[in-house]
Amino acid sequence: MTPPGPETVAEVHLRLRAGQGRFIPKPVLPVIDEVVATVLSQHTSDTNSGRAFARLKKAFPSWEQVTDAPTEEVADAIRCGGIAGQKARRIQQILAAIEEREGRISLDRLHDLDDAAAERYLESLPGVGPKTAACVLTFALGRAAFPVDTHVHRVATRLGWLPPHTTADRAHRLLAACVPPGIRYDLHVAMVTHGRTVCRAQRPRCDRCVLRDLCAFGSRPQAAGPGPGQLLSQASR
Numbered sequence: 001m002t003p004p005g006p007e008t009v010a011e012v013h014l015r016l017r018a019g020q021g022r023f024i025p026k027p028v029l030p031v032i033d034e035v036v037a038t039v040l041s042q043h044t045s046d047t048n049s050g051r052a053f054a055r056l057k058k059a060f061p062s063w064e065q066v067t068d069a070p071t072e073e074v075a076d077a078i079r080c081g082g083i084a085g086q087k088a089r090r091i092q093q094i095l096a097a098i099e100e101r102e103g104r105i106s107l108d109r110l111h112d113l114d115d116a117a118a119e120r121y122l123e124s125l126p127g128v129g130p131k132t133a134a135c136v137l138t139f140a141l142g143r144a145a146f147p148v149d150t151h152v153h154r155v156a157t158r159l160g161w162l163p164p165h166t167t168a169d170r171a172h173r174l175l176a177a178c179v180p181p182g183i184r185y186d187l188h189v190a191m192v193t194h195g196r197t198v199c200r201a202q203r204p205r206c207d208r209c210v211l212r213d214l215c216a217f218g219s220r221p222q223a224a225g226p227g228p229g230q231l232l233s234q235a236s237r
Contacts (some may be wrong), residue, residue: 003178004161008214013183015210016190023186026139031107032063034140036091038132044082052081063105067095093126115143130172144181147188148172151195158199160216
């Protein structure tokens with residue numbers, strides 16, 4: 001596999017953004033809120049994770065209350081987000097670790113760290129891996145990270161940007177080196193949307209994909225349909 005050049009990455013970004021409309025960043029949360037919200041987002045939809053986060057905040061107005069509550073009560077509050085018991089335990093472990101290190105449950109001081117130091121701190125927390133760290137760096141700290149969730153991983157693999165069966169950790173390293181810092185947040189959002197609507201895990205809609213001529217998977221004979229130039233023209237209307 002040859003990593004994509006900057007021209008290819010820029011072309012993918014341009015086509016996706018032309019079809020999806022202008023880039024709209026997420027509302028900025030406090031760093032600790034983004035950590036918890038990202039944990040809640042795992043293995044569920046944005047709608048369900050958003051509900052779980054709102055219910056958690058309503059049931060426990062402070063993070064100290066979450067830490068001190070029985071795990072089952074925390075799980076009950078986030079039940080709509082799926083795998084509630086596992087997520088409740090993980091959230092409490094993260095909050096307890098932060099309180100022990102900082103003397104309070106806050107990660108505001110990460111704003112004063114450089115990108116590498118902030119990333120190391122986040123990944124040292126219980127159960128926080130490269131994806132969660134990259135989400136927090138991008139969404140809460142405004143850093144040029146490139147979160148690789150399941151949709152980004154799938155789209156990148158089908159495009160031929162990643163070898164088959166690439167681990168999540170290696171995918172983050174490879175893609176961060178390929179995607180220019182200035183478009184990382186935007187391209188992440190665009191690839192997530194593309195993965196949800198077109199490049200789906202089951203029955204991908206290759207006949208409607210504006211990236212098909214750039215895609216190793218979509219260029220196969222079974223992915224037939226109108227050309228990407230025609231689709232891009234239609235999407236831009």
